[in-house]
Amino acid sequence: MDDETLIRRIARSEPEALAELYDRYGRLVYSLALAITNDAGLSEEVSQDVFLQVWRKAGSYRPEAGRVLTWLSRIARNRAIDMLRRQNVRPEGSWISLDGLESLTAERAGLEPFVLDSSSREQVRQALAALPPEQRTALALAYFRGLSQQEIAALLHQPLGTIKTRVRLALHKLRAFLAEEHSEDRR
Numbered sequence: 104m105d106d107e108t109l110i111r112r113i114a115r116s117e118p119e120a121l122a123e124l125y126d127r128y129g130r131l132v133y134s135l136a137l138a139i140t141n142d143a144g145l146s147e148e149v150s151q152d153v154f155l156q157v158w159r160k161a162g163s164y165r166p167e168a169g170r171v172l173t174w175l176s177r178i179a180r181n182r183a184i185d186m187l188r189r190q191n192v193r194p195e196g197s198w199i200s201l202d203g204l205e206s207l208t209a210e211r212a213g214l215e216p217f218v219l220d221s222s223s224r225e226q227v228r229q230a231l232a233a234l235p236p237e238q239r240t241a242l243a244l245a246y247f248r249g250l251s252q253q254e255i256a257a258l259l260h261q262p263l264g265t266i267k268t269r270v271r272l273a274l275h276k277l278r279a280f281l282a283e284e285h286s287e288d289r290r
Contacts, residue, residue, distance in 0.1 A: 106171035113161035121158055128172065129154070132179045139183040139249060149183045156182070184249035230280040238273035241266055 104123065112120035129150060136149035156178055164174055231239055244255045252270060256263040 107164075107166055110157075110161050110164045110171055113158060114164075121154065124157065124171075125154055128175050131172075132175060135176060135179045136183045139180065140187060145183070145186055149179060149186060152182050153179045180246075180249075187249065226281060230277045233280060234273050234276060238269045238276070241269040242273040242277075245270055 106124070106127070109120045109124045113124065132153050133146050133150045136146035136153075137143065140146055140149065153175065157175070164171065168174070169177075231242075234242070240259070241252075241255055244250045244258065245252065250258065252266045253263055255261075255270075256266040259266070
């Protein structure tokens with residue numbers, strides 16, 4: 104059964120579907136949370152919250168916005184960052200590159216089939232490499248370290264408006280680059 108079918112079944116309140124989704128992605132969600140929080144207890148709490156949110160909000164999943172794995176990863180990332188912010192904690196040394204996240208996922212979760220395929224990884228790397236360094240840095244601090252734009256501005260000694268613009272432009276450029284690559288792949 105594919106992931107989207109599981110989500111539809113979860114939206115119809117079928118607990119077996121949630122159990123299947125958890126079996127597929129529970130370790131991945133936990134590994135992602137652990138990479139962000141550096142705390143096993145918090146990571147377990149994040150994992151539980153993620154799947155509780157999936158149970159409650161499965162009807163909000165939109166396939167056109169991305170794959171189920173992407174949706175779960177986004178929920179896990181946001182929830183882990185929210186927990187750290189609530190505790191006013193910033194884990195030191197939690198900087199993770201795309202390669203680092205992939206290897207962490209593969210090592211801890213044994214989920215090699217679920218990480219991006221090599222062509223997708225290469226497209227993401229190319230898109231990130233095409234960004235100006237200041238945009239790439241702001242985006243990395245926001246998405247891989249979980250810093251708010253205000254925290255990035257303070258860290259880089261830049262005006263908040265400048266950081267907001269850099270992140271917005273970086274996301275726009277990534278979206279355009281990846282959409283272009285995706286449309287070329289379909290041809």
